[in-house]
Amino acid sequence: MTSRLLTALFASTLLAGPALAQSTDVSGEITFMAYAGMFQEKYTAAVIEPFQKAYPNVKVNFFSQPGSSQILGALRSQAADPQADVVLFDVSTSLIGNTEGLLAPITVETVPNIADLLPEAIVAEGYGTAVTFDNLVVTYNTENVKTPPTSIGAFWDPAYAGRTAVSAMPSILGTGMSIITSAWLGEDYTKSIAQSTAKLAELAPSVQTFEPKPDSYTLVLNGTVDLATGWNARSQTYAIESGGKLGVMVPSEGSILQINTINLVKGAKNEAAALAFINYVLSAEAQAAFTEAMFYAPVNAKAVVSDEAKARTITGDLDKMLPVDWAWAATVTNEWTQIWRRQIISAGN
Template identity: 30%
Template sequence: MRGRASALSRRGALAGLGAAPFVRARAATMPTLTVCGFHGPFQKAFQAAVIAPFLRLHPGVAVVYRPIMNSAQLLALLRLERAAPRIDVAIADISISILATAEQLLAPLSDGEVPNRAAIPDWGRGRNFNGLAFSRDNLALVYDSRVIPAAPESWMDLGRPALVDQVCMPVEDTRGVALLPVLTRMAGGDYRASIDPGLALMRRFAPNVASWNAQPDLYTLLLAQTAALGVGWNGRGQMIGRANPGTIRAVIPREGSVAQINTINLAAGSAHAALGATFIDHALSVETQAAFARMAFYGPTNAQVVLPESLSDGIFGGPAVAAREMHLDWTFISAHYGNWIRRIQREVISA
């Protein structure tokens, strides 16, 4: 895991400090809650579905959304600000939540502080992380339907001969770490024993790869028709595709995918801990969770939320996809994350 954060420069972490636009102008004397979360379409949906309703319910406070590129940047910021946190509430993938909890960067949350905690299933309020599951997503193939009219059906399509120099594989983060267990299973292995089979399959795709980089992001490259196919996230692919009809789409391959969990966390040492817990409770409410699912195509974690079948199928891919979904041991993944990233860099990207 150390390698995951070390890929971020101190300069990159500091660059995020200034990226904190106010959601609504408020008097400087009002309590200001800083929420750190993913940039782009996630931010837009989060502001509309979570923050705006919270401000209507709590007119005496202000909320700042501080966008980050990924969870690794969040971890770097939490470490950098350990002595004087400027982040109150943080969104992160579960592997980072586990690591940040171990480093005492995140505060525990009780049912008394967050009543909606009781509606989160056991997998979303684990003993090894202090945060709570906020949303679920699936690793997906995201493609340009203008170039590939028929939806790709397999992860092996990343190596399709017709797509030389048209594939984007930003796999030096959670996407690569989540893809490795899927590829390893496809090759007949078990990621807990060895990821060698998955790395071997990933190397087979390398001749098609035009970009391994996280920036410009996959979705930008697809919209610009600089790439035709890539490894991304179902929710973001669907959000961007809906905003740009007839362009990009997301699909879960027939071999299955990985259920990825985003957590919402209270930073240890937050100067607004009580307000932060209130905000987290709001984010986990039935109404907020349903609204975010409708806007962002991320699955809710509150067990009381009931989604229409059409929306549920768009988020989770339907019963057939769910049956093939991998539920990873995120504690194991967290412990091996940094080493896996280094192996991807050394044995796939630089090979």
């Protein structure tokens, strides 16, 4: 992801295409597996309900999971008899799903709206595309943290000992924490994460939880912790709904761009309806609607978004994004996950 995306996102001169016509050509039920909680609530209202109005003979069943690793686990366990038709999860796990044969190819012929996507949305030619752009942030309780943090180094401040939540791998938030900590230390994470691992192991005894439940945003808002890692889109939504009690910060050392992808499950029981759904969620209308609802940056170049929503997305922080080759990252996910379990989390026990 480079600065060219900055000018492509939300190009105000582009007009959204005509609304998708209602269709009675596809029918039946599909199961859509994606994230639980606020994401499910906002996505249902902004995307699924309008889709069902456009396709009145299709019912979408939302099967929620806590995160991408759980979605991948469900796909693996159901490989012989898939229960989901469409899945939405992060790019690193979707690339694993492609490699393991859990996901089916899609093309511009079967999903015409692919033609309107930003080039950066094509993450694996012939497979599921990006559906949202987001980035890692540090969240903090503004009532307890009087001086807003600016650096990832805030987690090591003794003032917050026992008052932090750091989401560990296999969550991609853990991947991001390793990469950003490496940047802070001047380490090239593509060659080694030895320095960042040692630094995170040093932090471990001061971390209240490496698996925030129900989620890190709730823990920050209810005062259980003062600092946590999280995603910008959800953080911005909670910041508004809490009246500013939750603060949001992009570390000065940089952040990572998080890409969610939309994918057709191999062996989907209702492929026609699944493809119609994927095509709809990639439309300019659906992309703009979800950005307005939850501040994920759209992947459709024709999406028209308000200035207010745009200001809360990654647009203004693209120059702070650290380069990440997610295809490469997928190859080290298992190795890094074991490093987190054996060298970082265990150091806090």
